[in-house]
Amino acid sequence: MGKLTKLAGAAGLVAGAAYLTKEENRRKVKKQIDEAIRVFNPDYKKELGKPADIDDAEMVSEGAMTSVQYYNQYQEDKSQQ
Structure with a gap:
């Protein structure tokens, strides 16, 4: 073999x-x-709003808004720079 x-x-x-x-x-x-x-690349996933952390991804699939709020804040901070 x-x-x-x-x-x-x-x-x-x-x-x-x-x-x-x-x-x-x-x-x-x-x-x-x-x-x-x-x-x-983890930065690529963050920019698309796809959390690299499995727990965050599961929370979003369950309907939790924590990750969505984090992503929205990230986008606002990014646009202000």
């Missing part, structure tokens, strides 16, 4: 290298990586 895993990994590495030889494919991959980094 170990040899098969190594062989599959090597084949994937070769296929990935072959795919990235084209400039267009490299740009596509870089764009997707940049987008993934931006989505998982």
